[in-house]
Amino acid sequence: MNEQVQEKNIYQPHLMEITKVIPETGDTKTFHIQFQDASLRESFSFLAGQFAEYSVFGEGEATFCISSSPTRMGRLEFSVKRVGRVTHALHQLNEGDPIGFRGPYGNHFPLDKLKGKNLLFIGGGIGLAPLRSLIHNVVDTRADYREITILYGARSPQDLCFRYDLESWGGNPTLTIVTTVDVGDNNWKGKVGLVPMVLEEIKPSSKETIAITCGPPIMIRYTLKSLEKLGFTPSQVWTTLEMKMKCGLGKCGRCNIGPLYVCKDGPVFSLEEIQRFVSDEF
Ligand SMILES: Cc1cc2nc3c(=O)[nH]c(=O)nc-3n(C[C@H](O)[C@H](O)[C@H](O)COP(=O)(O)OP(=O)(O)OC[C@H]3O[C@@H](n4cnc5c(N)ncnc54)[C@H](O)[C@@H]3O)c2cc1C
Numbered sequence: 001m002n003e004q005v006q007e008k009n010i011y012q013p014h015l016m017e018i019t020k021v022i023p024e025t026g027d028t029k030t031f032h033i034q035f036q037d038a039s040l041r042e043s044f045s046f047l048a049g050q051f052a053e054y055s056v057f058g059e060g061e062a063t064f065c066i067s068s069s070p071t072r073m074g075r076l077e078f079s080v081k082r083v084g085r086v087t088h089a090l091h092q093l094n095e096g097d098p099i100g101f102r103g104p105y106g107n108h109f110p111l112d113k114l115k116g117k118n119l120l121f122i123g124g125g126i127g128l129a130p131l132r133s134l135i136h137n138v139v140d141t142r143a144d145y146r147e148i149t150i151l152y153g154a155r156s157p158q159d160l161c162f163r164y165d166l167e168s169w170g171g172n173p174t175l176t177i178v179t180t181v182d183v184g185d186n187n188w189k190g191k192v193g194l195v196p197m198v199l200e201e202i203k204p205s206s207k208e209t210i211a212i213t214c215g216p217p218i219m220i221r222y223t224l225k226s227l228e229k230l231g232f233t234p235s236q237v238w239t240t241l242e243m244k245m246k247c248g249l250g251k252c253g254r255c256n257i258g259p260l261y262v263c264k265d266g267p268v269f270s271l272e273e274i275q276r277f278v279s280d281e282f
């Protein structure tokens with residue numbers, strides 16, 4: 001293939017090298033990666049909420065959000081829960097191994113709408129990954145926002161991802177962080193209960209507040225109901241959707257909900273937008 005044709009191949013991944021692997025839980029790992037091409041390392045940019053297609057050579061491609069922040073560009077990070085073929089293959093990789101990367105794709109969290117507001121982050125399990133990108137971003141530009149509350153839940157203390165972030169956010173006096181697990185153990189000092197229950201218990205004010213949530217579908221479903229009870233309107237609630245994807249570019253038609261392609265029109269949507277297009281699902 002000549003160079004000109006290669007340049008036009010929108011599916012061709014860039015080569016990246018894994019620089020660190022962090023085991024988060026029994027089934028989730030975080031990977032730090034870096035472009036092999038030094039000029040791409042310098043020129044690459046993205047916004048919190050965007051995702052990419054990552055390939056394991058000989059196995060295939062899968063979609064993951066970029067879980068690091070655009071305000072911390074030394075490397076990219078993504079976190080992977082092992083569920084099937086590609087995620088299993090990714091979990092076998094080590095520092096120094098190459099992977100493919102194409103992106104960034106999709107829209108991003110609406111920073112312009114968040115500025116000057118109270119922010120309420122609600123995450124469950126690996127759903128903290130896309131929120132984490134935005135949380136680091138707003139922490140790094142803290143003066144632009146009012147109160148920031150992070151509610152994060154997992155099945156058990158062993159299932160909490162990003163413990164190093166939870167610790168660092170917990171030590172930041174400008175953040176309120178609440179962690180909860182479905183089932184605790186003797187050492188657990190956080191709350192015990194499902195995320196929506198704890199949300200109703202801590203009763204964040206909906207006044208001048210934007211809620212941003214990501215987690216398992218069942219958590220999202222009940223969290224949305226709890227937010228409504230707390231007085232949040234659909235335009236005050238944002239989420240990021242994870243429909244199964246293939247191209248990531250709005251071409252294959254795999255990821256639609258109603259008339260929207262999640263890969264191109266999303267993955268970040270306000271609840272207001274989602275209800276407008278797919279009222280029966282949310
Ligand atoms: C925009 C976006 C961002 C994502 N971010 C992350 C992330 O940060 N971390 C992470 O671990 N995962 C993320 N996912 C989900 C991830 O893409 C899938 O888990 C992955 O593609 C599974 O690949 P696999 O080959 O291992 O699984 P497969 O062998 O293809 O499938 C294994 C099982 O997982 C199911 N599955 C596959 N893809 C999805 C999906 N998108 N949603 C629900 N079920 C699925 C299959 O139906 C099957 O039951 C994201 C998905 C999208 C669309």
Ligand code: FES
Pocket residue numbers: 244245246247248249250251252253254255256261262263264
């Ligand atoms: S993944 Fe192909 S159109 Fe969205």
